[in-house]
Amino acid sequence: MRPLTEDETKTVFEKLANYIGRNITHLINRPDDPHCFRLQKDRVYYVRESVMRFATSVGRLELMSLGICLGKFTKTGKFRLHITSLEFLAQYARYKIWIKPNGEMSYLYGNNVLKAHVGKMSDDIPEHSGVIVFAMNDIPMGFGVTAKSTADARRLDPTGIVAFRQSDIGEYLREEDTLFT
Amino acid sequence: MAPRKHKKPTRPHPRGQKPMVKAGPASDQTAANALSSHVRPRPTSGKSDGLTRKGRKSHIKTHGPLGNVRVDKRAQAHKKATSTKKEAAKTTKAKVEELRLNTAMKPAGIVHRRGKKGKVFADDKDTLTKVLSVVTARMDEIHATKIERAQQLEAIRDAKRKEIEKREQQKVDRLELKKKEIKHLKRKRQNDAGTKTGKGEAAAQDDDDGSEVARKSGKKRKVRFSV
Amino acid sequence: MVRTKPKVGRKARMKQGPVPSLDEFYQGILDPRKKAQQKNKESESRKRKREDRGASVKSKKEKAVFEKAKSDLFDEEEKVEEDKNVATGQDDFYVFGNEEEQFDIDEEELEDDNEMESDEVYDSEDENERGAMFSDDEGDEDLLEAANQQGLANVFKGDSEEEDEAKAEAEGEEDEFVNSDDDFEQGEEEDVEINVDSRVTNVLPSGQEVEAPSNLPPDIHISRTRIQEILNVLDDFNKYGEAGRSRSDYVAQLIADIANYYGYTELLAGKLFELFSPREAIEFFEANEVPRPITIRTNTLKTRRRNLAQALVNRGVNLKPIGNWTKVGLQIFDSQVPIGATPEYLAGHYIIQAASSFLPVIALAPQENERVLDMAAAPGGKTTYISALMKNTGCVFANDANKARTKSLIANIHRLGCTNTVVCNYDAKQFPHVIGGFDRVLLDAPCSGTGVIAKDPSVKTSRNEKDFIDLPFLQKQLLLAAIDSVDANSKSGGYIVYSTCSVTVDENEAVVDYALRKRSDVKLVETGLGFGVPGFTSFRGKEFNQKLSLTRRYYPHTYNVDGFFVAKFKKMKAVEQKPNGASKT
Numbered sequence: 001m002r003p004l005t006e007d008e009t010k011t012v013f014e015k016l017a018n019y020i021g022r023n024i025t026h027l028i029n030r031p032d033d034p035h036c037f038r039l040q041k042d043r044v045y046y047v048r049e050s051v052m053r054f055a056t057s058v059g060r061l062e063l064m065s066l067g068i069c070l071g072k073f074t075k076t077g078k079f080r081l082h083i084t085s086l087e088f089l090a091q092y093a094r095y096k097i098w099i100k101p102n103g104e105m106s107y108l109y110g111n112n113v114l115k116a117h118v119g120k121m122s123d124d125i126p127e128h129s130g131v132i133v134f135a136m137n138d139i140p141m142g143f144g145v146t147a148k149s150t151a152d153a154r155r156l157d158p159t160g161i162v163a164f165r166q167s168d169i170g171e172y173l174r175e176e177d178t179l180f181t
Numbered sequence: 182m183a184p185r186k187h188k189k190p191t192r193p194h195p196r197g198q199k200p201m202v203k204a205g206p207a208s209d210q211t212a213a214n215a216l217s218s219h220v221r222p223r224p225t226s227g228k229s230d231g232l233t234r235k236g237r238k239s240h241i242k243t244h245g246p247l248g249n250v251r252v253d254k255r256a257q258a259h260k261k262a263t264s265t266k267k268e269a270a271k272t273t274k275a276k277v278e279e280l281r282l283n284t285a286m287k288p289a290g291i292v293h294r295r296g297k298k299g300k301v302f303a304d305d306k307d308t309l310t311k312v313l314s315v316v317t318a319r320m321d322e323i324h325a326t327k328i329e330r331a332q333q334l335e336a337i338r339d340a341k342r343k344e345i346e347k348r349e350q351q352k353v354d355r356l357e358l359k360k361k362e363i364k365h366l367k368r369k370r371q372n373d374a375g376t377k378t379g380k381g382e383a384a385a386q387d388d389d390d391g392s393e394v395a396r397k398s399g400k401k402r403k404v405r406f407s408v
Numbered sequence: 409m410v411r412t413k414p415k416v417g418r419k420a421r422m423k424q425g426p427v428p429s430l431d432e433f434y435q436g437i438l439d440p441r442k443k444a445q446q447k448n449k450e451s452e453s454r455k456r457k458r459e460d461r462g463a464s465v466k467s468k469k470e471k472a473v474f475e476k477a478k479s480d481l482f483d484e485e486e487k488v489e490e491d492k493n494v495a496t497g498q499d500d501f502y503v504f505g506n507e508e509e510q511f512d513i514d515e516e517e518l519e520d521d522n523e524m525e526s527d528e529v530y531d532s533e534d535e536n537e538r539g540a541m542f543s544d545d546e547g548d549e550d551l552l553e554a555a556n557q558q559g560l561a562n563v564f565k566g567d568s569e570e571e572d573e574a575k576a577e578a579e580g581e582e583d584e585f586v587n588s589d590d591d592f593e594q595g596e597e598e599d600v601e602i603n604v605d606s607r608v609t610n611v612l613p614s615g616q617e618v619e620a621p622s623n624l625p626p627d628i629h630i631s632r633t634r635i636q637e638i639l640n641v642l643d644d645f646n647k648y649g650e651a652g653r654s655r656s657d658y659v660a661q662l663i664a665d666i667a668n669y670y671g672y673t674e675l676l677a678g679k680l681f682e683l684f685s686p687r688e689a690i691e692f693f694e695a696n697e698v699p700r701p702i703t704i705r706t707n708t709l710k711t712r713r714r715n716l717a718q719a720l721v722n723r724g725v726n727l728k729p730i731g732n733w734t735k736v737g738l739q740i741f742d743s744q745v746p747i748g749a750t751p752e753y754l755a756g757h758y759i760i761q762a763a764s765s766f767l768p769v770i771a772l773a774p775q776e777n778e779r780v781l782d783m784a785a786a787p788g789g790k791t792t793y794i795s796a797l798m799k800n801t802g803c804v805f806a807n808d809a810n811k812a813r814t815k816s817l818i819a820n821i822h823r824l825g826c827t828n829t830v831v832c833n834y835d836a837k838q839f840p841h842v843i844g845g846f847d848r849v850l851l852d853a854p855c856s857g858t859g860v861i862a863k864d865p866s867v868k869t870s871r872n873e874k875d876f877i878d879l880p881f882l883q884k885q886l887l888l889a890a891i892d893s894v895d896a897n898s899k900s901g902g903y904i905v906y907s908t909c910s911v912t913v914d915e916n917e918a919v920v921d922y923a924l925r926k927r928s929d930v931k932l933v934e935t936g937l938g939f940g941v942p943g944f945t946s947f948r949g950k951e952f953n954q955k956l957s958l959t960r961r962y963y964p965h966t967y968n969v970d971g972f973f974v975a976k977f978k979k980m981k982a983v984e985q986k987p988n989g990a991s992k993t
Contacts, residue, residue, distance in 0.1 A: 003304035006312055013316040022317055028309045036304065048828065051803045054779065055830045057843035064811075065818045065831040084822035087756070104751050126327045137719075139755045149331065169754040172823050180818040 001040040001055065001063055009037065011079045012044055012070065016089070018130030019081075019143065023092035037070075041181075044070045044079070046088070065180075081143060082179065083171045086132070090140035093132035097121040097144065097163055104135055108170035113144060116158035125150045131163055142168030612638075612653060612661050631665040635690065638662045642686045662686065666693060672868045679876070679912055680858060682948065688965070695965035696861040702740040702747065703730055704758045705766065705789070707824045708796045711757045713738065719752050733938050734766050736796075756823040761789040764859070764962055764970040768852055768907035769793040771935040771960075771976050774802075775900045778847035781805045781893055783836040783886060784854060786813035788820035794850065795826035804829045805843070807836055837885050840892040847901030851890040853883045853919075855910035859971020862964060880914045887923045891930055896979040904930065904977040909970055911963065913947045916973040920959060921952040923977070930977040932958045937974060939967065 004012065016024050027035065027046065034049045040063055047055070047067025055066045068088050071081040081089075099107055103117025119136050127149040133141045144163035146153075153162045171179060287293070303312055638658050641648045645655050659681075667677035670693050681689045706713040713729070713736055720727060724744030730737035738758070740747055747753070748760055774780050774794045785791045785806035795804050806821065808814050811833050821829050834842055836851075856875055857867045890904050906923075908915050920943070924930065932955040940960030945952050959975040 003302040005300040006303045006308065009303040009309065009312045010316055013313055014320065017316055017320040021320070024313055024317070025310075028306055028313060037309075051828055051830060054803050054805070054843065058830065058832045058834075059842075062832045062834050062842075063830070064814045064833050065821070066829065068827050069818075069822060087822075087825045088827075108751060108754060126324070126331060129324075129327070135751060139751060139757075141751070141755075169751075169823075172754055172819055173749060176815060176819050180815045180822075 001038050001052075001060065001066075004037050004039050004044065008039065008044075008073070008079075011073075011077070012037065015071070015079045015081055018145075019094065019132055020089055020092035021094040023094065026092055035067075038066070039073075040066070042074075043072045043082075046070050046085075081167065083142065083167045083169055084179075086140050086142065086167070086169065090132050090134070093140075095122045095125045095129060095131040095146070096134055097125075097131050097146075098134045098136050098138075099141065100136060104141070107133065107141055107165065108168055110165060110168060110170060110174070112147075112161045112165050113163040114158065115153065115156045115160045115162050118153070118162050121150055121153065121162070123150055127152065130166075133163065133165075133168070140169075142166070142170075612650065612657060628669050631669040635662060635665045635669060638665070639686050639690065659686075666690075670697070670868070671865075673871070675873060676858070676868060676871055679914075683911060683913070691965040692963060695963070695968075698964075699862050700762065700964065700968065700970055703761065703763045704738050704740060704747070705761045705793060706736040706738065706758050707756055707792065708736060709800060709825050710755070711752075716752065716757050719757070720750070723750055723752075730763050734763070734770070736793075737763060737766060739763075754823070756825050759789055759792060759820060759824060761793075762860075762863075762970050764909065764972040765789050765852070766793065767935075767937055767940075767960075767962065767969075767972060767974050768850055768905050769797065771907075771937055771974050772848055772850050772903065772905040773936060774798050774804075774848055777802045778898075778901050779803045779805075779845070781807065781839070781846045781849045781890075783807050783839065783849065783851045783890055783893075784809070785817055785831075786810060787816040788818075788824075790850060790852060791817065791829065792820055792824040792826050795821070795828055796824070798828065800826065800828045802828060802847075805846070806831045807834055807839070809833070809835050837889050839889045844893045845895040846893050847895060847898040848903045848905070849890045849893050850905050850907075851886055852907045852909075853886055853915075855879060855883070855908035855915050856912065857909055859909040859911045859962075859964070859973075861971075863970065876912065876914050880919055883908070883915055883919045884922050887919055888926060891923060891927050891977065891979060894979045896929060896981050902979045903933075904979065905935075906975045906977070908973050911961065911971040911973065913944055913950075916961070916975070917944050917947065917952050917956050917959065918950070920956060920975045924953050924955070929980050931955065931980065933976050933978045934958055935960050935974050935976045940974070941966065943973070943975070 013024055016027075035046055036049050036052055038045045038047055038052055040060075043065075045065070045067045051067060055063060069082055069084040071079055071085060073079055097113060098119040098121065099113060099117045100119045103114065106117065107113060113133060122131075125131060125146050127146050129146055131144050131146055133144050135141055143166040145166055146163045147161045148156060153160075156162065303309055638661060641650075641658055642655070642662070645658070649655065649658070663674060663678045663681050666672065666681060666689070667674040670677070672680075672693075677693075680692065683689070684692055706716050717727060717738060720738075720743075725747065726741040726743065727738045728741065730739045752758060753760075769790050772780070772794065774797050776798050778798065779802055780794055780798070782791045782794060782804065786808040788806065791804060791806040798804065804826070806817060806829050808817055808831075814831055814833055818831055821831065832842070856871050856879055857864055858871075861867050887904075887906055890906070894902055894904055896902055906920060910916065920932070924932070932953070935958065937960050940962050942957040943952075943959030943961055945954050945956050956975075959973065962969050962972040962974075964971055
């Protein structure tokens with residue numbers, strides 16, 4: 001377990017900025033409850049500093065997880081968000097799409113978001129930008145990237161894709177073996 | 182940046198020589214030293230545990246009475262190779278020893294890295310904020326360009342649409358014009374036909390025709406209304 | 409509505425017991441027929457007579473009860489539906505209507521709640537009901553007979569060799585028998601008369617009979633019949649025992665028959681048999697054949713039980729709160745959707761968790777801002793419960809020795825949104841070495857699983873003598889490690905909870921007693937659990953620390969939870985025992 005280097009931090013922040021924009025400052029500035037980023041094996045964790053200090057007693061090989069797992073670095077040095085970070089990032093989401101109850105299961109099985117399933121969406125979403133997908137009752141369901149801007153999505157026919165799925169909470173069941181090593 | 186990368190050793194560790202020495206078929210004192218201490222060095226076959234397959238094979242083949250030429254050659258070549266290897270091992274080891282002795286001295290041309298070794302961590306708030314500002318600046322730029330591009334595209338689309346509309350309008354106009362023209366032409370042609378037969382006649386006929394038609398139509402109208 | 413319903417709920421509980429019963433009602437209806445058929449084959453005229461009489465009476469009674477329960481449930485659903493339509497805000501969901509206050513209370517702490525609960529004689533009352541319930545549910549005519557004999561069993565209990573047990577099983581148990589006496593008073597006299605003859609007949613196989621069947625497949629029908637007959641004899645051995653046969657002959661044969669009929673190894677059957685009186689043992693073995701209800705725990709980090717229940721009801725799930733002792737548990741009767749794949753599940757609003765595994769965490773009662781260790785954490789049901797009780801403050805160390813199992817642990821921790829956890833993969837014995845000074849430690853020790861046979865029937869045959877030596881050895885080591893990992897000077901804590909899902913004494917009382925002997929700076933304290941049978945203070949000639957009556961045992965046939973054991977220790981500040989404390993390190 002070690003802190004991130006500057007480059008790594010940059011990579012991580014760039015990814016986070018896709019979904020929460022400037023709200024990253026809320027992750028850094030928590031004077032009442034300081035948190036930090038830590039790298040363990042190839043995963044990045046966001047964890048309370050007090051918890052992190054206790055975790056330093058645990059050996060590198062034995063430490064399996066701490067705090068919130070934001071994602072992992074791929075072998076090529078890119079950063080990939082994991083579904084485990086959804087709950088935490090959802091509260092800072094910049095662009096949101098809500099899907100209707102009839103589209104929930106479809107999305108949770110790993111399908112893209114269709115126009116017919118969209119209950120509502122943020123107004124000014126440009127195309128190809130990161131969004132967080134919610135159910136109508138505000139339960140965060142996953143990450144996505146818009147296929148069309150909000151304006152264009154309005155003109156779309158019901159079977160058209162509004163957002164591509166990137167990650168969804170169905171992965172807790174589907175990917176249990178790979179996601180948590 | 183990639184966290185999985187490991188530093189590769191820049192030069193072979195002295196211990197790295199060990200297997201090479203071990204592989205040699207005929208062990209001398211140095212080789213024996215390199216072997217683990219509890220293995221008693223014996224000339225040839227006794228070392229079966231420590232020997233690699235290659236070594237043992239060469240040994241058997243060279244001494245075997247039925248070894249054919251090809252094998253023999255190979256074995257000899259091998260023997261040569263191993264002997265050179267052994268020498269190499271010897272020299273490297275010696276070199277390493279020397280290097281160790283001379284660590285205090287800096288050979289000319291070798292530049293030692295100065296300053297802090299290893300990674301630069303971003304752990305305190307200031308560094309993080311700094312990185313964040315860089316990132317947000319870039320993301321904003323990207324975002325801005327995205328919006329800008331969207332606007333540009335929209336403008337282009339608008340212009341195109343206008344152009345298309347304009348073209349449509351022109352088309353319609355042209356059509357109208359053509360229609361008018363044709364109408365006009367028809368009338369003209371008819372007039373021309375009249376003029377061709379004879380002007381005075383035509384005029385008279387024209388008048389006649391007109392009067393006739395008028396009369397006819399009036400007649401017809403009368404008839405129709407009367408019926 | 410709010411006022412009338414709890415009444416019905418209580419009535420239903422009278423019949424059902426707090427933990428489910430729907431299954432049992434079904435079973436109650438199905439079983440008599442099935443088993444009656446079985447019976448016919450091996451019928452004796454005496455039995456047939458009673459069967460005709462008993463079955464009709466019984467199934468009528470059961471049907472009525474079932475019908476009532478059903479209609480209650482439908483009522484419930486209708487009401488909920490209605491309310492949905494009306495869309496009233498507050499008292500719409502009547503099932504939880506009477507608990508509203510409790511939801512809103514800031515869960516001031518479990519301990520308080522538990523105190524309350526233990527005050528309200530929940531325990532004994534419920535046991536009475538359950539006694540009735542089980543005799544109802546057996547649905548077997550033989551067991552009807554058995555139930556008729558229960559009064560006798562009570563008498564027998566008083567003077568039998570199982571005195572220890574009787575002692576251990578306190579007042580609640582006695583109430584039960586008094587009550588059942590009333591229930592079956594009338595039948596009893598009759599039965600005694602009828603049974604006198606049958607009891608005198610030779611129940612045990614003769615010498616030749618014993619040897620003959622060795623190469624034949626064992627006949628479970630014969631075993632079944634003989635189990636009943638031996639039980640009858642053991643009820644009053646002096647009266648019905650065959651001359652020249654010792655009590656142990658009967659018991660040996662009974663154990664062999666149990667092993668044969670229920671498919672256990674004789675070793676395990678014997679081990680489990682000796683925990684109970686003969687009749688109760690049969691109840692235990694029967695309960696192991698019936699699955700426990702599916703229960704879920706609300707994740708209070710993300711939602712509240714009322715909201716969750718509403719959401720699940722909307723998805724076509726039929727559910728009910730587990731019981732008074734937990735405010736986060738829900739019991740699932742049936743569901744139109746897979747309960748482990750709803751959006752609410754994936755979003756971490758609940759976790760599927762056996763009711764029994766709430767208990768050690770309730771006993772641990774972790775407080776906010778403490779540092780807690782869960783030594784054998786996978787798959788994380790208890791860890792996430794601890795985290796939820798601490799409201800994600802402080803720090804929870806979740807350790808599991810099995811690397812593969814940490815996967816599910818990590819998945820659950822993240823799904824349920826626990827952010828104060830550290831997951832590590834150590835052999836738990838290394839613990840004070842890795843990090844110590846915890847405020848509380850939970851050791852849900854690896855065990856033989858004799859409490860969860862209903863869930864994993866392979867336990868019946870897979871356990872051998874060595875397991876019952878090795879496992880307690882490991883458990884003792886782990887418990888000492890757990891004790892040593894606790895900071896005695898902790899302001900709010902200093903507690904250790906030891907639990908297993910096994911019911912054998914070797915893995916429970918013996919381990920706890922060992923720890924008390926080895927570590928003089930710990931003492932047993934009340935678990936804070938409102939119910940449960942006290943642990944044994946002596947067992948088959950072994951004397952344990954008298955404080956072991958503070959530990960709690962749970963059996964599938966008494967509480968319809970998995971078999972379980974919970975002990976809570978408090979580590980004392982080592983003032984005069986300085987050398988002792990020093991020697992540990």
